[in-house]
Amino acid sequence: MSYTSHNHLDYKCGLYAVVENESRFLPHVDTSAHTTIIGTSSRTVLKQSFENSTKDNIDELRYIFPLYDGVSVVGFRCTVGDRVIDGEVQERVKAKALYDAAKARGQTAGLLRQSVSAADAFTITIGNVPAGQKVFVDITYLGELKHDAQVDGIRFTIPTRIVPRYGRRQFGDSAIDNVSKGNLTITVDVEMPKGSAITSIESPSHPIAVSVGHTSKAPNADQTFEKATASLSLATNTLDDDFILIVVATNLGEPTALLETHPTLPNHHALMATLVPKFSLPAQTPEIVFVCDRSGSMDYQIPSLISALKIFLKSLPVGIKFNICSFGTTFEFLWNKSKSYSQATLDEATNYVSNFSANMGGTEMYNPIEEVFKRRFSDVDLEVFVLTDGEIWGQDELFAMMNKHVEKAKGAIRVFSLGVGSGASTSLVNGIARSGGGFAQFVHDKEKMDKKVVRMLRASLFPHISDYRLHVKNLKCESCGDDFEVVEKPQSPKDEGDAKKPISLFQKDLKEDADSSTNAGASSLPDLQVPGFMQTPGVIPPLFPFSRTTVYVLLPHSCPHVTPKSVFLHATCSTGPLELEIPITVLDEKASTIHQLAARTEMKELEEGRGWVSTAKVDNKTIKDKFPSQYDDLVEREGVRIGTTYQVSGKWCSFVAVEKCKDGSAKISDAPPVFEEVIKVSREDRMPMMSACRGSAPVFRAKTSAQLSSNNYPNAAPSWASSGVPKQLPSYRRSSGRLDNQAMPGPLGSPGSLWASAMAPSLGMAPHQQPQQSAKTKVSSSGSSFELNGGHDGETDDFGVGATLNPLMEIIKLQLFEGNWRWTTALEKMTGIKAAAAKAAAPGHADDVLATACAVAYLKLKLGEDKEAWELIVEKAETWLEAQVKDLAALEKAVHALF
Structure with a gap:
């Protein structure tokens, strides 16, 4: 029996190989995730084990999984049998070449790459897995926790699946899942700063056990309300929905500034300033446009969408202009131009919204958002609300278009985004908000959205302030200038009096391989002088109440003895100056957490068309205007520099883990030459549509457009009958007694989930064989919570499906x-x-x-x-x-x- 790598675009989810043109999954044994939340940041170690139970060696395995948008993957380890291989971040093409070379030598190797189409989808490839061996995959990642406006707390999410997304990608075939037989454990340790007491911990997605007073690592320590542990343990590794944990604590929004010293990079210091703003300004009367996803994938979110829009509409102030845009494969506006808010227009809009249904096909988001920008009134500010389940590929093109229009409007446009339902693409929803200068919120299937939409609307009525500036006080050094300098590659001095030496058109001794034009592109790029004082994001986004804002600064390496005392944030508005001074706390222990969070933030800025390179100037011209043909390469080179320096993966950097030879000679830095590969992005790097990756997708999910059909792209989701999913499935009852999921039962195990159920043949089975259905642990979908001094009650969404009278x-x-x-x-x-x-x-x-x-x-x-x-x-x-x-x-x- 031969095992080959999976070279075409028919991706599945889970660790699998292709056996005689059939995808065969390794048995999934155990899964564990341990997260430590300290203040508003998190560190997660995700461990998963699989087993090659066959009698044959496997040439290559591939594993697709999701992570929350913006997290910093800082560790990658593969253990195959007794071989442990640790990953290191390298430039993407170089990492692939290293992996291929090691695999060709017969060594065990691993490669972790981010999708170039969506920043929240990743692929792990493992080469040369011996027969009968277990495979352990460990991933470590850092995250900056989002602020949850519904409860005024922090929100931690472990995504468990990559949903099918609309775009020009080939789909996978029937829903196939990896065989599961082990356990699942999730442990989250929470530690708040001194003076901040935890008042509630809850999970709207799963039933959890909560212990207050200590963490799992120090169960016998002195009891304190600054620490707690939440855990989930199941006798199966099925986890159909994203795991969500919400922590509410006192003084969580207090401004803080932390200074960290890197443990291994000499004279490297990083600063993190964070706050949840609390200030009041007179409200404005802008133009407001609601952009509503009505694609097939929104079918079971439509009632919640209608309720949210009705609250939006009734809460609008008198004096504004507003409009509603619906989109799917095509788009439509309620009115050609926004109209003034009146009783007549309110009634018309309410009637329009009441008749919403998910009947507009696929999810084409680019054109409707661009059309909203084109139709705006130029004499008033524009506030855009995008409500979507966020299921598209090709996100970079959307962000680039938004960046262009927002920049052209000079701060007069803001875009807010609301991710609706489980599995919404975090990279899309967060990316829209980042590009639009607003903020993003997410609503799980079992959560209310009323407070979130009201707080988003209140934020949209805040005046536009685009000149927020951050100064680090007591940091004076000659090398800390904020100007950027571009230095061309050194050239020989030119003597105007000398004639150029003629070049013979026929050089008899010239060898063809002497031409170095293959690498000319990289060598001809101008050198950019990296700013000593690097703030990220470079342009501080607008500050809104109930929305956490974090700014990082990588300080100059040439000023190791200068310790800043405080950061000073200020801006101006029509009512006067805005100011805030935050004292800096110097962390006693050296660490790399803040450095890596800062690095990932700047990499995201660069990936989405912003970052310091976009604003750098030479000869009073921006880099883009000075070197238009080389600009993209310069941005990528800077992203690679940051990623490899701080060991953070991203769009242009990958983790590669190569087994060392017995003599230790096969070091990870021994990269073979890279030539033609550098000019292309491998087709397999672009994540395809994965119809096998969301079991709860209805038959009509993400209908394709005529353009897709003309290109012979199949429908986005197969029918349940063809996917091997049982036609009748149990419903999960909430504690309130309402059957939330009765109208739309999802398949057991949700194919494509990060932790999935037994629904596919293992490597040892014939293609037509089906495994016996494993026993399932029935879990209440009501979630559970711990609460002190009140807090969110975690009840069902009164506006959701099944509500009778609210x-x-x-x-x-x-x-x-x-x-x-x-x-x-x-x-x-x-x-x-x-x-x-x-x-x-x-x-x-x-x-x-x-x-x-x-x-x-x-x-x-x-x-x-x-x-x-x-x-x-x-x-x-x-x-x-x-x-x-x-x-x-x-x-x-x-x-x-x-x-």
């Missing part, structure tokens, strides 16, 4: 565009207050005034737990009331007495 949605449905209510039978029924009773309690007021006062009182007194969902609605109502009555406090007192 008081908040019902009462805001009755509100008029100016913010007031009128007496109706429905309002009397909702509030429990009759119009006559209100008139008797507060005589002399108009009916509309009393109706509005009663509605506001009902929201405050009966729906207080949903305050952050209705606060903008109430603010608008109270503004209307203040214009109608002289003594609003007396009216409120009289009306409150009725409840």
